[in-house]
Every structure is written in C-alpha cells, then in structure tokens.
Amino acid sequence: MEKFETVTGIAAPMPLVNIDTDMIIPKIFLKTIKRSGLGVNLFDEMRYDRQGNEIPDFVLNKPQYREASILVAGDNFGCGSSREHAPWALADFGIKVIISTSFADIFYNNSFKNGMLPIVLPQEQVDALMKDAEKGANARMTVDLENQIITSSDGEEFPFEVDAFKKHCLLNGLDDIGLTMEKESSITTFEGAAAQARPWV
Incomplete structure (x- = not known):
C-alpha cells in the first residue's frame, strides 16, 4: 500500500445522503477478487444509462x-x-479522501485498509467544503494527514481528528499484511524456536 502524506487535488461535491455500497459498486461487479479495474464501474448506475452511455449531469x-x-x-x-x-x-x-459527517463503520475501517482517508467533520464544515468543491477544477483542496488539516481553495483551514493507529498505518503505507511483516523477525525467531522444541510438527 502506498504511503499517504498530503493530497492536493480536485474535490467533487456529492451531497446525497445514505450513499450505500451498492450505489458505489453494484453487486453485478462483485465477481472479481482483484482490487484493480473497478474504477470504471464506480457509481455505475448513476454514471451510465442502460445503453452504457455516460449521464452528463452526474458529477464525476x-x-x-x-x-x-x-x-x-x-x-x-x-x-x-x-x-x-x-x-x-x-x-x-x-x-x-472522502469527507462526510458520518460513515458506516465497516466501510470506514475498510477505507483505511485500502489506503483512503475518510474524514468526519461537523455538518457546517462539510457544507463549507461542499460549497468550495462546487467551484470546479480551479478550486483545489489540500489534505495534510500529518498535521490533520484540510485547507480549502481559499486558504481556510479545517482541523480533523483521526485515530492514531490508523494514521500511523496510512502514513507508513501499512495494510494488514504490512503490519504483520513489521514483526517478521519476531515471527522467524518464534518459528525457529518452535521447530526446535517440536520437530515432529
């Protein structure tokens, strides 16, 4: 997983509430176990009509x-x-980065494990950032994970909270496998000792 430090980019406004995982990626696309290639089908039923043509009014x-x-x-x-x-x-x-007033717990935790930063802010701050995002491609936000600050295109700063362990994992590019590999020397030592103590296993 890539290290997450600072992201500066275009923010897309999506004010719909209760966007569920089936809207994010419809069940028809769940046959793959690969993490790549699903971006083209993101929000598929909102992005495309039944003939597969893009719906111009959809934000992305x-x-x-x-x-x-x-x-x-x-x-x-x-x-x-x-x-x-x-x-x-x-x-x-x-x-x-996804900014909202709240997230479903499982999605929230899965986001960190896949290198994304979900940020929870009060409604009035999300409204302000939504308005900033509506300015289009010239309005670029910056999200600084190390200092836990979002900076709007106008320079307004919005501090945010994030769990220290999740922050550590993102900053160091550690998913579950990466966390395990941090203990590789301890695991090797344990396995060597276990093999000597129980050679029949």
Whole structure:
C-alpha cells in the first residue's frame, strides 16, 4: 500500500445522503477478487444509462471533476452491505479522501485498509467544503494527514481528528499484511524456536 502524506487535488461535491455500497459498486461487479479495474464501474448506475452511455449531469462525468481525488459527500456514506469492493472501486478511480459527517463503520475501517482517508467533520464544515468543491477544477483542496488539516481553495483551514493507529498505518503505507511483516523477525525467531522444541510438527 502506498504511503499517504498530503493530497492536493480536485474535490467533487456529492451531497446525497445514505450513499450505500451498492450505489458505489453494484453487486453485478462483485465477481472479481482483484482490487484493480473497478474504477470504471464506480457509481455505475448513476454514471451510465442502460445503453452504457455516460449521464452528463452526474458529477464525476463532468469535465471539471473527472480527475477528482477528494469526495465531499452527504451523511452516512458507505452504508449497506459490507462489500470491500466499494473502497476498491473508489481507490481505483483515484479517490484518496472522502469527507462526510458520518460513515458506516465497516466501510470506514475498510477505507483505511485500502489506503483512503475518510474524514468526519461537523455538518457546517462539510457544507463549507461542499460549497468550495462546487467551484470546479480551479478550486483545489489540500489534505495534510500529518498535521490533520484540510485547507480549502481559499486558504481556510479545517482541523480533523483521526485515530492514531490508523494514521500511523496510512502514513507508513501499512495494510494488514504490512503490519504483520513489521514483526517478521519476531515471527522467524518464534518459528525457529518452535521447530526446535517440536520437530515432529
């Protein structure tokens, strides 16, 4: 997993509330176990019509938001089923930060494990950032994880809280496998001692 430090980029406004994981990535696309390739189907039923043509009014189809790396969303983002394909699809599209007033617990934790930073802020601050995002591609936000600050395109700063352990994992690019590999020498020592003590195993 790549290290997460500072993201400066276009923020896409998505004020819908209760965006569930089936809206993020419909169940028809859950057959794969690969993390890559799902970005094209992100928000599939909102992005495309039944003939597969882009719906121009959908925010990520608008020219100014096609390269968005930050999503400013409505309340209760990522609710519904616990599919890990949802953060996979967002990350594959290029989304690195999601800002909302609340997230579903499983989606929230899965986001960190897939290199994305979900940020919870009070409604009035999300509203301010939503308004900033509506300015389009010229309004670029900066999210500084180390110092836990979002800076709007106008220079306004919004501090945010994040769990210290989750922050450590993102800053160092550690997913569950990476965390385990940090203990590789201890694991090797233990396995060597266990093999000597129980050679029949």
